[in-house]
Amino acid sequence: MRAVDADLAVARMGQMSPDLRGCAVLDGAGNALACSGGGRSGWERAGSGFLEAADAADGDPVAQVHVATEDGEAFAVREGGLAMVAVAERFTLSSLMLFDMRTVLRDLATGEGVPDRRAAGPAQTATSAEDRA
Amino acid sequence: MSPAKPHRLLLDRVSGYADEAGAYLRRRRMTRNPFARVTYPGGRSAAYEPETEAGRRLFLAASKLIDAARD
Numbered sequence: 001m002r003a004v005d006a007d008l009a010v011a012r013m014g015q016m017s018p019d020l021r022g023c024a025v026l027d028g029a030g031n032a033l034a035c036s037g038g039g040r041s042g043w044e045r046a047g048s049g050f051l052e053a054a055d056a057a058d059g060d061p062v063a064q065v066h067v068a069t070e071d072g073e074a075f076a077v078r079e080g081g082l083a084m085v086a087v088a089e090r091f092t093l094s095s096l097m098l099f100d101m102r103t104v105l106r107d108l109a110t111g112e113g114v115p116d117r118r119a120a121g122p123a124q125t126a127t128s129a130e131d132r133a
Numbered sequence: 134m135s136p137a138k139p140h141r142l143l144l145d146r147v148s149g150y151a152d153e154a155g156a157y158l159r160r161r162r163m164t165r166n167p168f169a170r171v172t173y174p175g176g177r178s179a180a181y182e183p184e185t186e187a188g189r190r191l192f193l194a195a196s197k198l199i200d201a202a203r204d
Contacts, residue, residue: 022202039204046201053194054171057187067169067195074195087202
């Protein structure tokens with residue numbers, strides 16, 4: 001998996017979820033492969049701690065976590081040896097957030113890369129038009 | 134008295150739905166308490182109250198994650 005794919009996954013989450021405050025992709029060891037906002041080490045500590053607390057709740061490794069607090073909502077999803085942790089505004093649609101996280105993480109974990117569905121900029125569009133001509 | 138114009142009826146209907154939706158969201162915000170829900174592989178899920186030890190740890194870890202997104 002390329003580092004740019006992890007960055008793309010974070011960027012794609014930001015595009016898909018308007019309520020998202022920030023998110024990070026963690027590997028199996030808890031290292032942040034990419035993150036939005038905040039410091040990488042902060043995401044690593046807090047993200048790993050969040051997953052550990054969830055795992056410790058029942059002694060089994062979790063697949064997904066959703067904690068709603070007065071300050072915001074925290075999410076975590078595990079897929080294919082990777083994990084994504086995210087923070088969203090209060091009262092966000094949790095099922096959509098978890099679905100988006102799982103979709104992005106699955107694309108990343110399969111190694112096929114995250115599809116770049118961002119709109120092409122004016123320069124790219126012009127180049128594509130010239131190529132077609 | 135002349136009958137209401139058709140577009141007025143449509144506007145009334147739409148604003149009625151909007152009022153209902155707004156009221157639903159207000160009720161949802163008022164009644165929704167903090168919660169923690171964990172799902173395990175296979176689909177089993179469990180909710181943890183903040184009063185329990187596991188719930189307290191989860192809420193504490195979630196607060197730290199929310200702070201990390203703020204930094």
